[in-house]
Amino acid sequence: MPASKTEVLQGTLDMLVLKTLDSMGPMHGFGIALRIQQVSKDLLQLNQGTLYPALLRLDQRGWITSKWGVSENNRKAKYYSLTRAGRKQLEQEVESWDSMSGMINRVLRAS
């Protein structure tokens, strides 16, 4: 079902964005997109545009904030940074991801 697929994708994308901001500090949208592609070694095929609704969603939840700044090559750009609530959310998600993947690993390897 497309609905459940996007949901998974959304959740994953949200986590990737949070992780990126956590390790890289404040970044603009283009930078986040590049970073995710780099880290996933281009395995994750991502339409860069889909990043923006995700950023809005995270902003609405209060996990990230944004403000306008100037990029390294002197372009006006909106910079996103992680809030305290966002950091906590990331920790929780990493934790639940770890336990989930550990459980799946155990189940898959049990037989």
Place this chain on the structure above:
Amino acid sequence: MREALRIFTRRLTGLFRRRRLDDDLDSELCSHLEMAVDLNLRKGMTAEDARREAFRCFGGVDQVKETYRDQRGLPMIETILQDIRFGFRMLRRSPGFSLLAILCLTVAIGANAAVFSWIEGILFRPFPAVAHQERMVALAGTTRGTTAYDNVSWPDFLDFQRNSTLVESFIVDRIMGTTLSIGDRAERATGSVVSSNYFDALGVHPILGRGFLPEEDKGRNAHPVTVISYQTWKDRYKGDPEIIGRMQILNGVQHTIVGVGPEGFDGTFVGYAFQFWVPVSMQETFSNSYKLEDRGERWIEGFAILRPGVSRQAAQEEMSSIAGRLENDYPATNRGQGIKVFSLWETPFNGAGTMLPTLRIALAVVILVLLIACANVSNLLLVRSFARRQEMTIRLAIGAGRVRLLRQLITEGLILATLAAAGGLLFARWCRNALVFFYPPLPNGIIVNLPGEIDWRVLALSAGVCIFATLLFALVPALQASKIDLAGALKSDSGGVLGGSAKARVRQSLVLVQVSLSFALLVGAGLLMKSMQRIQNESPGFSTEGVLTSTVDLFAAGYDKPRALNFRDQLIDRARALPGVRAAAFSMALPFSFGGYPSAPISVVGYVPGPDEQPSVEFNAVSPGYFATVGIPVLSGREFTRADDEKSGPVAVVNEAMAAKYWPGRNPVGEHIQNKDQAIQVVGLAKNSKYGAIRETAKPFYYVPMRQYVSVRGNLYLQTPLSATVMAPAIAREIRAIDPMLAPMETITMREQVDRRNFTQRLAFALLGVFGGLAVVLAAIGLYGVMSYAVSQSKRELALRMALGAGASNLLRRVMSQGLLLTAGGVALGAAAALALTRLMGDMLYKVSPRDPLSFGVALLVMTVVSVAASFLPAWRATRTDPARALRG
């Protein structure tokens, strides 16, 4: 939860800062793409390739924006706002239609809101200043075997208070009038004798001074103190801040003003605003006799405030059981006496009880008016939906859902109804006090108070009416519109959107509804008018023309009984000598006044009372010449003379009803009435008359001479062909000649006096007349609309007929017969509705059958004339069509 709230508020702000946020997103996406192009250029791509690659990686810019926007705002609210904006635009585009529709609905919703506010302010929550009026109930005494309500005696009242566990507090409230003279200005004033807990129990706190103290209930005339109302303080004492401790003469006794009530508190009597209150201990000062120690003297109009959570039924059971015990303990006074607990809106002793039937009719009437107005607006919408068929068709064709279309039309309806509701509420606020204007003029100083109350309940109910109305008038046209046959409608733009006949049928049935409801209202108005006329023409048993009455408040002027008698003898002699005066007389109680009559327990030799009956008959004390002056025929025996005084034996004149009950088949003259230890000889038999209201049935009544039952109170009667305005100065002059300190109250005809008691009939008739007229106008508009539309639709057919030689009269007849057919159908339906609805008016009608043929006939006539007029204009226009042009076009 908090997170959900934050998301919602962010989204909500997103809704209102749309333009700025759009710009923001645009520049963000722009900078993203520029950075991507920069990077690609640095990788060595050509400018063209760099751009294309950047867009490829990004994906569809517009899709992203769309998702982003949906995410940002609240899509549902956004479409609703869109619908509303569009709706307003559509209404502005046809201002004539919009105005007419809003006007119809404003009148209808306004009428509903006004009646709701009256019901709220007069029946359900009449005392907004009282802390817990929802727990307040009214108390009245009952007598086994009768349906009349009595008052409660003070000793009984105290016993109820002592023995009840379910009632938080009992309060005494007894309306009375007096003269309030401040400086040289004397005016009537209405006040109340109340128990000392009155203000505390009601949670009403005086703004100056205090309420009453518990000891002020006790001791005969021991506590001449009074609390005045805020309005009296402002109007009569000019808001004097030093008012506390000042003296004021009330009924001839100096009272100390101890408190001023808060603004907005007018006492607890539906109908009149009270100006002052005195404690129970002052009862004798404001009445004819001392009643505080007599269990048989029932004078208290009481209220109780129930404890929280106690039902009226539970309170009734407890009170009845206490009344049962009292009956056992005090059989001499309490045999057959019970007590009944009433909701405030049924209170038998104030305006609530008398207004109830009138307001019930008013409610039924305004609901009918609402239905008529809805049918009208519905018709207008149908006409317009025809004009909008192209817009609708195109919207459907380019993919608007039918539900969306339906929603759009309902939204437009809601806009109309909401605007109308706002206007209607203003209207209701404006006529909050309108009921008072139907009241006949009263003496100066008496304040009729029948306010509407617009609180959240009335607002909620009006909003409900607004939505209900919208569903009624917008749904039919909306459903019709959503049935558009797309292919057919697009093929030819002149063909109907709907089957023409289906639409015509809908509109015709709407007119049918209008005509029938208007007819029913007209019949109702007719019945009430006839019943008003019957009441007006009904003789009260005394002369209403050529008899004037006036009052001098000797009580307030401090007269004692001998002085009062002396004053009256002099005044009668002087009045008789006035030119134009044929006869003059006095009586203690004035017929058709709210004060009522005293009653006395009697026994008659040969009359055996029923097991629970304590024969008691109302009476009046009258001067010699009273019967001749007011025009009550004495059938047998004689009337009183100056010889019937304190030195001669007690005598009485009885009425026919009393004679028939106590001396059946005999002439009562010469018989005796035993009143306590006094044997009264009957010397005359008077014709029955009405004593308190036109609608009362004949009841036993007797008269005693004024010198044998002395009271300081009295009313003067003059038999004269001259008018009240001519006589008033002459009377005043004669009164001043006897005592320069005295001034008479208003001088009025007995006709006016009787009319004051017919207020509710007059009000019901006025309301029904106004609304019935309104309904007929609305129905005429509806009929006219349908007829002119029908004519415009069948232009070609009519032109063809003309071309083939049909004459103007033929066409006129053809078109008009259609309108008259509709009217006939509506009248038939309306007659059936009227027969069912007029039963509601049962007790408002006086000597008129709910099937009165004259009322039905007049309604039929009015309806016919109106519908002939409404269909004549379109028909006449049809005959003026130029057939050639109509056929070509």
